[in-house]
Amino acid sequence: MTIIPLDSRHIRPAQTSDKAPILAFCQHTWDDEADYIPDVWDVWFADPTGHILVADRDGQPVGMTRLVQLSATEGWWEALRVDRDFRRQGIGHQLTQSTLSLSQSLGLTALRTCVSLTNASMHPFMQHWGFSPLDDFAVHRAAASNGAPTALRLLGEDDCDRAWAAINSFVAEERDRLFVARGAKWQSITPANLAQRLAQGWVWGCFEGAILVSLFIRSYMESPDGTLWIGWLGGTASGLQVALNDMPNLAYQLGFKAVGGFLPQREPLQQLLSATDYRFADSSVYRLYTQDS
Numbered sequence: 001m002t003i004i005p006l007d008s009r010h011i012r013p014a015q016t017s018d019k020a021p022i023l024a025f026c027q028h029t030w031d032d033e034a035d036y037i038p039d040v041w042d043v044w045f046a047d048p049t050g051h052i053l054v055a056d057r058d059g060q061p062v063g064m065t066r067l068v069q070l071s072a073t074e075g076w077w078e079a080l081r082v083d084r085d086f087r088r089q090g091i092g093h094q095l096t097q098s099t100l101s102l103s104q105s106l107g108l109t110a111l112r113t114c115v116s117l118t119n120a121s122m123h124p125f126m127q128h129w130g131f132s133p134l135d136d137f138a139v140h141r142a143a144a145s146n147g148a149p150t151a152l153r154l155l156g157e158d159d160c161d162r163a164w165a166a167i168n169s170f171v172a173e174e175r176d177r178l179f180v181a182r183g184a185k186w187q188s189i190t191p192a193n194l195a196q197r198l199a200q201g202w203v204w205g206c207f208e209g210a211i212l213v214s215l216f217i218r219s220y221m222e223s224p225d226g227t228l229w230i231g232w233l234g235g236t237a238s239g240l241q242v243a244l245n246d247m248p249n250l251a252y253q254l255g256f257k258a259v260g261g262f263l264p265q266r267e268p269l270q271q272l273l274s275a276t277d278y279r280f281a282d283s284s285v286y287r288l289y290t291q292d293s
């Protein structure tokens with residue numbers, strides 16, 4: 001059992017009775033869009049790798065956040081929320097402080113989170129707490145096409161060594177070796193979690209002759225929406241082009257209505273994407289932050 005540090009008197013682990021009041025104030029999180037917390041609360045509450053922290057004022061839950069342990073050293077921080085009636089009283093800071101203390105007590109050395117680019121006040125907040133920006137990612141989507149994949153081949157457990165070698169040949173920097181794991185949480189690709197995805201049948205590659213020229217790792221959202229989610233995509237320029245063009249076919253074959261994912265807003269991918277049917281909304285751009293110790 002993890003002991004949540006008592007460094008902040010009013011922050012505690014979530015309990016069953018928190019669901020109704022938290023989902024009630026989450027009705028008003030944003031001015032113009034619905035919050036996703038109601039869609040994931042039950043999954044989150046049941047997940048032993050996640051820790052939901054609640055800000056409690058005299059028995060009333062007025063804020064929440066969640067820290068997920070992704071591996072022995074990596075954590076993901078998400079869903080910082082404060083009831084509108086209690087904002088600007090330092091509760092967001094308190095929840096953040098407790099999250100960082102918990103992360104430290106779990107022995108995590110990399111804590112990551114992402115913030116929408118449109119959430120202007122949160123970017124200085126992240127810097128204040130010592131987070132550094134890594135990259136911007138936009139949710140790109142294309143409709144599934146009515147065909148069978150012609151280039152993407154399902155890889156298996158036997159392909160682990162060459163898939164790992166290919167990934168390392170495609171990435172220029174360490175930050176490129178992060179993939180989007182469950183429910184949009186960024187995590188390092190390692191030989192172990194790659195082997196796991198291969199065993200699941202969640203890795204596809206495109207070949208030129210016997211050479212892997214692109215690789216696609218599948219992911220998923222905690223509240224499925226009919227999209228085949230891209231966890232990671234890498235390759236040579238021509239390999240990426242082939243994979244991007246074939247993924248709508250794969251989505252169709254697997255029974256999805258679209259393919260989509262958080263793709264880095266960087267070259268060469270952006271230029272390749274501009275020549276495809278993938279589209280993104282300006283409101284769907286997120287900045288990935290990390291705090292490494």
Ligand SMILES: CC(C)(COP(=O)(O)OP(=O)(O)OC[C@H]1O[C@@H](n2cnc3c(N)ncnc32)[C@H](O)[C@@H]1OP(=O)(O)O)[C@@H](O)C(=O)NCCC(=O)NCCS
Nearest residue numbers: 029080081082087088089090091092093115119121122125
């Ligand atoms: C973001 C949020 C959790 C902050 O909660 P809070 O209890 O009001 O936060 P605090 O009082 O501790 O203030 C935290 C900081 O956030 C920033 N901030 C919060 N709201 C702000 C606003 N309306 N305008 C400008 N800055 C704001 C400020 O930097 C503030 O620090 P300061 O008061 O020292 O300047 C809350 O506004 C909220 O639930 N927003 C909607 C959800 C959201 O944006 N979550 C973050 C997703 S990454």
